[in-house]
Every structure is written in structure tokens, then in C-alpha cells.
Amino acid sequence: MKRFTKEENSWMFYDWANSAYSIIITTAVFPLFYKASAMKAGVSASDSTAYLGYTIAVATFILAMLSPILGTIADYKGLKKRFFTFFFILGLISTATLAFIPSDQWLLLLIFYTLTAIGSSGSNVFYDAFITDVTTEDRMNRVSSRGFGLGYIGSTIPFIISIAIIILAQNEVLPFSTTIASKIAFLITAVWWGVFTIPMLKNVYQRYGIEREPKPIVNSFRRLGNTLKEIRKYRALFLFLLAYFFYIDGVGTIITMSTAYGSDLGITSTNLLIILFATQVVAAPFAILYGRLAERFTGKTMLYVGICVYIIVCIYAYFLKTTLDFWILAMLVATSQGGIQALSRAYFAKLVPKKNANEFFGFYNIFGKFASIMGPLLVAITAQVTGNSASAVFSLVILFIIGITILFFVPEPKIDSNHTISA
Numbered sequence: 001m002k003r004f005t006k007e008e009n010s011w012m013f014y015d016w017a018n019s020a021y022s023i024i025i026t027t028a029v030f031p032l033f034y035k036a037s038a039m040k041a042g043v044s045a046s047d048s049t050a051y052l053g054y055t056i057a058v059a060t061f062i063l064a065m066l067s068p069i070l071g072t073i074a075d076y077k078g079l080k081k082r083f084f085t086f087f088f089i090l091g092l093i094s095t096a097t098l099a100f101i102p103s104d105q106w107l108l109l110l111i112f113y114t115l116t117a118i119g120s121s122g123s124n125v126f127y128d129a130f131i132t133d134v135t136t137e138d139r140m141n142r143v144s145s146r147g148f149g150l151g152y153i154g155s156t157i158p159f160i161i162s163i164a165i166i167i168l169a170q171n172e173v174l175p176f177s178t179t180i181a182s183k184i185a186f187l188i189t190a191v192w193w194g195v196f197t198i199p200m201l202k203n204v205y206q207r208y209g210i211e212r213e214p215k216p217i218v219n220s221f222r223r224l225g226n227t228l229k230e231i232r233k234y235r236a237l238f239l240f241l242l243a244y245f246f247y248i249d250g251v252g253t254i255i256t257m258s259t260a261y262g263s264d265l266g267i268t269s270t271n272l273l274i275i276l277f278a279t280q281v282v283a284a285p286f287a288i289l290y291g292r293l294a295e296r297f298t299g300k301t302m303l304y305v306g307i308c309v310y311i312i313v314c315i316y317a318y319f320l321k322t323t324l325d326f327w328i329l330a331m332l333v334a335t336s337q338g339g340i341q342a343l344s345r346a347y348f349a350k351l352v353p354k355k356n357a358n359e360f361f362g363f364y365n366i367f368g369k370f371a372s373i374m375g376p377l378l379v380a381i382t383a384q385v386t387g388n389s390a391s392a393v394f395s396l397v398i399l400f401i402i403g404i405t406i407l408f409f410v411p412e413p414k415i416d417s418n419h420t421i422s423a
Contacts, residue, residue: 006203007133007134007203008139010199011135011204012147012150013199015150016196017154017193017194017197021120023276024158024189025116025186026117028159028273028276029185030113031263035048040104045263045264050383071360076210076211077210078206080130084127084200086122087123087125089119090115091119091123092119092190092194095116095119096190098186099183099184103179125361133354142292142295145288145292145294145342149287149288151287151338152283152284152287155280157192158189159276163277166178166269166273167270234351236411237348239411243410244364247307248340248344249403250310250400253378253379254310258333275330278334286335286336286338290338291342299343300347302339306336306343307403307407309332309335310340313329314393314396314397317393
């Protein structure tokens with residue numbers, strides 16, 4: 001396989017840029033910062049975990065509603081980059097704003113966290129769709145997987161800096177509190193995200209799309225309606241989206257709720273941060289490995305492998321008791337977290353008509369986001385009803401079982417030179 005092109009590298013580098021947000025805001029520092037803020041306000045551990053779950057559900061619902069509409073409009077030539085830039089800036093500014101919110105304002109923290117999530121996820125809708133513009137079908141598995149690998153590697157740098165600042169502040173080596181240290185981590189995230197998005201903004205362009213026409217919004221709704229009416233023509237694509245709806249629900253929920261779950265088990269903040277750092281390091285080579293194995297055994301086979309690993313994770317999580325158990329769980333997640341997401345993105349990209357990539361990635365996003373509503377809600381409700389976070393995580397196993405079952409019935413698509421799908 002030839003070396004990666006400038007456009008491919010610039011596209012992949014956005015994973016490097018945006019993954020700082022994923023680890024520091026979504027997974028590690030912000031959840032701990034928020035949990036501490038809620039605790040000071042007298043909110044119980046299970047309730048604060050539930051409120052975080054509800055917040056994630058609200059943010060994903062908003063984006064899920066917008067994605068297909070925005071994606072359909074963005075299929076007009078020249079608009080994809082504009083939508084990407086808007087959501088990127090929204091996420092960047094709201095992430096930086098987290099650093100200036102008083103630490104005792106836990107509700108305000110959740111409101112701005114919602115804006116960061118909309119910005120990050122919204123930019124990713126259009127970023128994912130750009131894969132059809134920057135590479136070819138035969139290179140998508142490797143390009144997508146390498147993007148995730150770069151993301152894991154790149155996220156470790158600001159994460160190490162943030163962990164070091166927080167730990168040094170905890171041990172009073174630095175002359176400020178842990179609260180200030182966490183806020184510095186939010187600013188580091190914003191700067192990292194902004195600086196390393198520049199290659200994407202400069203070198204990646206929309207190659208495929210439809211010509212602009214009068215009344216673009218009205219016609220976009222019309223095209224969206226026609227796609228829904230003709231969904232039977234895309235049987236393989238629709239079945240894949242249905243399978244993806246269930247299994248990515250479990251993946252996303254475990255990513256977003258893992259730190260809160262570990263905190264509920266009594267694992268210290270320092271140990272959680274170190275474990276999450278190790279997870280990023282291990283996940284990077286495994287994401288790339290999934291891409292290479294997919295070229296040998298097919299992407300669908302490797303998706304089976306990843307889902308099976310997550311079923312084991314859910315079962316093992318139910319019996320979790322010690323920090324060592326959490327280490328083992330984290331390493332299991334690390335082996336498949338990036339691979340399952342990268343191959344899902346590449347598999348779907350091979351199915352979609354290139355000129356309507358944004359519209360179809362809007363559906364890809366809405367399925368993923370609606371799934372992300374169901375998962376956190378399931379965890380939140382189960383946690384409150386049972387008072388046990390372990391039972392909530394275990395309940396996710398059913399989503400992976402449904403997902404892998406439907407995936408089995410997804411026919412292998414044949415894509416001809418005109419990018420017409422048949423199954």
C-alpha cells in the first residue's frame with residue numbers, strides 16, 4: 001500500500017486533535033471535576049452519576065435531531081467544511097469556558113458540558129463524512145484505523161501534562177488547588193484541539209457533492225424524505241445501521257460513564273487517571289492492528305471480535321471489586337475500543353454514495369446518537385433503582401448481543417465503479 005497522501009494525513013490528524021477532548025473532557029478529568037462539585041453540593045454519588053447520564057442523553061438527542069438535516073444540506077458543494085468549522089468552534093469555545101465556571105456550580109458545568117458535546121460530536125459528523133473525499137474504498141479500513149491510532153497516541157500528550165499538573169497540585173508541589181489544576185486541563189484541551197485542527201482546515205476539501213440549487217433548505221428536506229422512502233434500496237446499509245445502533249450504544253456508554261463508575265467503586269482519582277492513560281497507550285496499536293487484520297479477515301469479522309470482547313467486559317464489570325479488577329477491565333476495553341469504532345466508520349463509508357455522504361453520515365450519526373441516549377439512560381435508571389452501578393453496567397450486555405445478532409444478517413455489499421450498492 002502506498003504512503004498516505006497529504007489529504008489523508010491531514011484528515012487523520014483531526015483524530016489527534018479531537019481525542020484530547022475525548023479523554024480529558026468526556027472520559028477523565030471533567031467527570032471527576034463534576035463529581036467533586038456535585039458532592040460538595042450534597043448530591044449523592046448515584047444521583048450525580050445519573051444526572052451526568054441524563055445530560056449526555058440530552059446532548060446526544062439534540063445532535064441526533066439535527067444531524068440528518070444538517071448532513072443533507074451539507075451535501076451541497078462547498079458547505080461540508082463550513083458546517084465542520086461551525087461545530088468545531090462551538091466545541092472549542094465551550095470547552096475553554098469550562099475553565100471559568102465556578103467549581104461549586106455543578107448545574108452550570110453540565111450545561112456547558114452539553115455545548116462541548118454538541119460541538120465535538122457535531123464536528124465529527126462532518127469529519128467522518130470527509131473520509132469519502134480524502135481516500136478510496138480499498139484504503140478506508142487502514143486510513144480510518146490509523147486515524148483512531150493517532151488519536152490515542154495524540155491524546156496521551158495533553159493527558160500526561162494534565163495528570164502531572166493535577167497530581168502535583170494534589171501533593172502541594174504546585175502552588176494552587178486541584179480545582180485550578182483541573183481548569184488548566186480544560187484550557188490545555190482547548191488549545192490542543194484548536195492548534196492541531198489547522199491541517200484539517202487547510203488541506204481537506206469536499207470533492208463530492210451535489211450542485212447548489214434554489215431553495216436549498218426546502219430541497220434538502222425533500223431529498224431527506226426521498227431517501228427515507230427509498231430505504232429498501234439500501235438494505236445492507238440499513239441493516240448495518242440497525243446493528244450499529246445497538247453495539248455502539250454499549251461502546252459509547254462504557255466510554256462516557258467509566259470514570260464515574262470507577263469513582264463509585266471507591267477507586268481514587270489518581271488511580272483512575274493513571275488507568276485511563278494506560279488505556280490510551282494500549283488502545284493506539286490495537287486500533288491500527290484492527291485495521292490491518294480487517295484487510296486479511298474482513299472488517300465484519302473484526303467487528304464480531306470487538307463486540308465479543310465488550311460482552312466479556314460487561315460481564316466482568318459486574319464482579320468488579322478492586323483497583324486491579326478495574327485495571328483488567330480497562331485493558332480489555334483498550335484492545336477493542338478504537339478498532340470497533342474505526343472499522344464501523346470505514347464499513348459504513350464503503351456503503352454510502354459519495355455525493356450524498358453527508359446525508360448518509362447524518363443517518364449514521366443519528367443511529368449512533370439515539371443509541372447513546374438509550375445507554376446512559378439505561379445506566380442512570382438502573383443505578384437509581386438498584387443503587388448499584390455494577391448492575392447498570394452489566395445491563396449493557398443485552399445491547400451487544402442484539403447488535404452482533406443483527407450484524408450477522410448484514411449482507412456483504414458489492415460496490416461497483418459507480419459506487420452502486422447491491423447485496
